[in-house]
Amino acid sequence: MLVALLIVAVTAGGWALFNYGRVRAGFDATTAERARVGRMDRILRLKKANDGLRERLALVQRSHQIDREAYARVRGSLKQLQDEMLELKQELAFYRTVVGPHPGGSGLQVQSFEIRPTGQARTYRYELILSRVRSRGRDARGTVRLLMDGAQGGAAKRLDLSGLAADGGAVALKFRFKYFQRLQGRVRLPPGFRPRSVLVQVRPQGRRTWTIEKTFQWPQAGENASVG
Structure with missing residues (x-):
């Protein structure tokens, strides 16, 4: 009977020492799981933020390209209108010399x-x-x-x-x-x-x-x- 009690006591003491050693060594299953979950959540948030920044960057680049293309189109249209106005002015001056009054006679x-x-x-x-x-x-x-x-x-x-x-x-x-x-x-x-x-x-x-x-x-x- 005494021997059995000694065996139980030794076993219980050994488990207590083993568990104490795990805690002292920093191994806590619950804490480790919480840390892992926390880091995964942080990674997901960072990935989401990174994707958002990429989308914003792409939007800014597209907007900049659209602005440049729109500016080029407007500039081209303006140049065309200026050339057309100059041509019309030259033609108008020519027609004035042809059909307008002339003090020097006719011919x-x-x-x-x-x-x-x-x-x-x-x-x-x-x-x-x-x-x-x-x-x-x-x-x-x-x-x-x-x-x-x-x-x-x-x-x-x-x-x-x-x-x-x-x-x-x-x-x-x-x-x-x-x-x-x-x-x-x-x-x-x-x-x-x-x-x-x-x-x-x-x-x-x-x-x-x-x-x-x-x-x-x-x-x-x-x-x-x-x-x-």
Whole structure:
């Protein structure tokens, strides 16, 4: 009986010592579980906050991109409107010179002449605008002759553009209009020819008429490829 009591006492004491050692060593199952759960909860909160920040960053980036695209569209539209306004102002000024009152009398005028390269070798596109200061009912009719002065092989030379059509044909410039008319075409210059100026001769149809002449200098290198 005494032996049995001793065994029970020893066993109980051993378990108490073992449990005390676990506590002293910091091993507490309940505390460890609470700590694990707390850390998992913290991780979840941080992950949620991180996802929220990522969404906000993506939203800001999209908004910034949209703002840049909208600004670019507005700027492009403004540039287009400004160009259109400038073109309209130029056309308005032209029409005023054509149909408006003119103190210098009436008759045909060489409004402008432009010639510019086409990108092909020695080939140029020209545009001649004839206008009428005052209209007397009948259409203005006649022919135009374009003469180009320059040099070739060190000697002065004059070319009639009527025989220099880019398509190999002839340039026949005839006009008939009430207020104004544009005459356009392409010419190909011979090799080695260096142009200096273009003489425009306008010959109205009729008995008592005279030839209108106006000279346009050829643009220098680096200048706008138009004269007039």
